[in-house]
Amino acid sequence: MVQSGKYLGMPYLVRRSKKEVFDYLKDRILKRVNGWKEKKLFATGREVLIKAVVQSISTYVMNCFQLPNSLCLEIDAIVSRYWWGQREDTRKIYWKKWDFLCSQKRVGGLGFRCLKDFNIAMLAKQGWQLLKYPNTLLGQLLKAKYFPHTSFLEVGCGECIRIVGDKWIHKPTAFQVIAPPINLPAESNVSLLIDRDRTCWNENLIRSNFLPMDAEVWNLSPLRNLVLFYGDESNLSLIVALCWGIWQRRNQGPLLRDRVVRWYAPAEGWFKINFDGVRFKELQTVGVGVIIRNLIGEVMAAMSKQLPFWIDADCAEAFAAAKAIELVKDLGFYDIILEGDSLDIVKALREDVKLLSEYGHLVSQVAAASQLLRCFQVCHVGRMGNMLAHGLARMARGLDHQLVWMEEVPQALLEVLLLMLFVNVFCFCLVSI
Known part of the structure; x- marks a missing residue:
């Protein structure tokens, strides 16, 4: 040989x-x-x-x-x-x-x-070529060898992958589980390890059937679950385009944390509450949106509500901040970071003075409620880092009552959540290079 x-x-x-x-x-x-x-x-x-x-x-x-x-x-x-x-x-x-x-x-x-x-x-450029020109000779050859039943980067549900014998986990150099599952049939497929009701891995089943070193290989984070279940072909094309855009921007100069407009996770034990307000001129109403997330980006709660009156932009943002604090009190969170994209409102919330402006009473209301919290901070973020709260505020258009989602976001904003999580992970990898 x-x-x-x-x-x-x-x-x-x-x-x-x-x-x-x-x-x-x-x-x-x-x-x-x-x-x-x-x-x-x-x-x-x-x-x-x-x-x-x-x-x-x-x-x-x-x-x-x-x-x-x-x-x-x-x-x-x-x-x-x-x-x-x-x-x-x-x-x-x-x-x-x-x-x-x-x-x-x-x-x-x-x-x-x-x-x-x-x-x-x-x-990555070769991967882009496979997505854009799948019928080339090279594309057909790679498809026949590596992904004959799916398209490039397509995420499946594990119905055709055997737990034992197939290479499917990220664990060099074998890419296989070391020992067969204890309480599952020998020919079981990966789909049995998925909890479809909660759209995530069945962690208890995995840890009770596999060796600890095998169980730890599963990435049980919400990001991996989100990509696994909602990463259809159209979303993956957006993700690839997003990767390329971020890479291009990185090549134009150092990609530093403080120069990237994105959502930053809070410290352990803290919760970040993003708020936003929008105005619907034709309806003469205002929409407010609030979303609460934890250290790893998991959604704790989300809220969308329409206010049946017409106010200026700063007042709309102040009302959103007040509704955010109200939601925090109802849910029992005590260590929070309040974050919005209105610099005027953020500055007003940070200053311990009585304002005579139109939204001064709302700022005072937020300040009074924050005294009941254990830890409280106020931060400013650009619009790109506040996309979910902005989307929730826009969803309030035409609502006649307040909507609250617990541990999830509306289906219409699921793709936005996926892209924001992916941007966070990808930017962190680039900064770490």
Whole structure:
């Protein structure tokens, strides 16, 4: 049997040690860089050589394979040493981190590629091609081998996947459960492990039938459940487009936590209450929306109500804040963060003074109610981070009574909740890179 070899510059047999297989890329780059070290080049010349030659050597391979993180870091280190002019007999000072040099020039960087990030982007591009052009020769080949009965990224319900024998859990390198279930038939399918009434994994059944190391592999978080049950093909297309948009924005500059307009989870033991108010000019009424979520983004409660009178925008926001505090008191939450997208109302709630404005009595009402709480904070967020509360406020149009949802959101806002949770997870991963 042939143990190694290349076709069109890429290995056609990938063994278990991917680092050993792709180590030739590092050798090629190191050889090229060592040949340049003897040349007296200015910084501009070194920059051109790095971008046009060194960082393009691995591009073709990264279109098809995910390189080991350790290999990407080693290659980045080689390029970084060359940039700062370090040789074997001398050491230079690294005036800036490599991550900073990989940011765009308009924000102070040099536009170098972080190989790990670029590798993921190239593979994501291949996934986009499979979604956009599924009938190509490559698309048909991959479908026949990896997902013959579904479409790319389609999430199933486990009716055709065996618990034992099929590779279906994220657990390298076997991707299978170690031991068969204790109290389930040997040929059971994954669908038996799903609680369809609560739309989540049946955690008690899983923990009573599998070894602890197998049970922990299941991601029992609400986000995973939400993707599992509501991630149809149209939603997945939106998610892929969203991923690409976030990635493009990241490449335009450092994606920092304080620059991303999104919903941030509260600390453990706290609950975040988002509120918003909208005006319906043709009806001469106002709608208010409130949503309460915990540390992991689970919805504790949601409320939508129409107020049968016409007021200005600030008053509408103040009424929404008052209704939010009223809902909090009714449900018995004591450590809360009140968050809205009206900067004027947030500032008024933060200041401990009596206001003479039209909404001053509403601010005083919220302040008085907050005294009965154990811990109380007020935060401002942009509209994009307040989308669910805004959607609930708009749903109040035409309502003749208050609607409250416990531990769920209306079906019309389920996709918004999914996208907000996905943005939070994806942004956190990008910031952590």
